[in-house]
Amino acid sequence: MTDAPNRMDGLNREQIDKAESKDFALGGKPMRPRDSATLILLDRVDGDVRVLMGRRHRNHAFMPGRFVFPGGRTDPADSRIPVADGLHPDEERKLIGSGARASAARARAVALSAIRETYEEAGLLIGEKGPFSTNAKDWQGFAEHGVKPSLSCLRFVARAITPPGRVRRFDARFLAAWRDNVAVELPDGGPTNELEELVWLPIREAMEAEIPLITCTVLQDLEQRLKADPELSPGGDVPFYAMRGKTFRRQIL
Template sequence: MEGMTRAEVDKVENKDFALGAGPKRPRDAATLILLDRDGRDVRVLMGRRHMRHAFMPGKFVFPGGRTDPADSRIPVAAGLHPDVESKLVNARTTVARARAIAMSALRETYEEAGLLIGRKGAFETGKADWAGFAENSVCPSLDRLRFIARAITPPGRVRRFDTRFLAAFKDDVAVELPDGGPTNELEEIVWLPISQAKEADIPAITRTVLGDLEAQLKEDPELSPGCPAPFYYMRHNRFCRDVL
């Protein structure tokens, strides 16, 4: 997608997003790429969004969603690795905001897939969104998260997000709920080899990020905290790629 004009990107993504007039400021969001290394191929967790959604209807996506600033106040067993935090923090994103973004990836993975990432131990909260962690004695932990990519939805969409793609390994899942998560935003949750995931019905930006991730895993199978992370955005009518 790098170097495409806005018209070319609109054509590629015409089935991914509902278009809408007027400027819209992107909202912070996070998504979690959960990787399973148990086998010959690295597999990735994906789920299909319901057709009723205006944003990426019917597409296979990673668990994720909009950031809730209140998530920054949820206690954790361990915070972000400094190298990951430094990539999330910028002139417009404070340390607290970066933590909220990362925490939203964990919360959405619980809500949509029923997977609790953290450490077994006492955990209490009055927030209903995190009740599953308390009920299963899992304290959320951010230290194993890796920053993989950032992408801002191009202008002209009904929904626009400034999405941070984070990754973790299936080994980091403390509890897998037998009935899945409490929401029904994703259906047909599956584990797919990355090569197959790239051929599934996924958004163009997801395919681009998966390609970057596949190349990174070949060079750095453990995904070191300071690994390069591409940043995709539209500027002067061109889709750009920087490296953070």
Template structure:
């Protein structure tokens, strides 16, 4: 996507986003790229969105969604790696707070539970009254953040009815403490599949997802343990052209 004009991006993403609407500020969001490294190749978890949705209908995506401010007040078993937090707090000319960065990371965990029924953390007594986190308490899982890694960041271009400032965050399948047999409590994703990265890029996926999957494949090739200090790409539109920086 790097270097594409706004018209080219609009044309390529016409099936993924409802175009139009008034100008709006992108909302913070997070998506989780859950990676299975148990076999001879890396696989990622993806799910298909309902074709009734205005945002990426029918597309295979990673679990994720909009950040809830209350996520910052959820109790956790450990904290973000300092290098990961440093990448999350970057926001334009000003930085966001550590609490907001924590909320963004935790929203990726919450959405993965709600959409896929996978609870990332460690076994132990856990109590919370926060909406969306009851499954952790019911299954005795304390959310953990220290193993999360930043892979990319992308801001939805202008001219869409919905815009998100999305952080693509990775976790290992080893970090899943509980896998609920019936899936998550929401119906955001109609099916869940584990796909080799090379196969996933050929599926019916949004252009930005294909771009970030390519970034992930390149990252794993040179950095298979996902070092927290590794630079990550940041995609955004400026002066009618889609750009790629490193943060």
């Protein structure tokens, strides 16, 4: 048995530092969190919802050996990538309203970054089959496989800001989509080596895997949302986690 916490909200700074000591390098100068985008890809099998996760290499400095969702830093240039269709208006409003510096362009960049990272790390191209061209180097895989990215399938399901006192800090937006929205699945995974093992796990099993504490927290929230809204309708409540005072707190966007 272990007395380790399985949620981040309600913990103080000392408790969080202890819980995340193996995942984050502590210290460093104060810094503004960088925008990042994460995609939770879902697949319904025999009435059970599974999530796609990949294990980070154990020699990585950031979250070594942990199972995570595909994701990474948001690239503002992604906002200029042409799409088959844009974000659902309710989802766009949620993303625009989720930060002081947010805008329609930033919301679009977040969404497209999540799709790009899912291709790069997992070899899954979300969108619609058809002609697609761009000069952007990071999107040539979509052009080669004839997939035009699509944003209307994405749902904004959580936001979390890394607590201060870490060498790396992120303002992470967690988006979700269904496996049905994947136009192409590459048999050998994505072109990067960020994730060495890709698995589809039932949500309950995913919570028991080697995952970061914030990932477990987000999965618990997602499980509850799916019980009330199995199809993830647009515009649902979005939990937002961040340090407020001395405590890591949860509020709803």
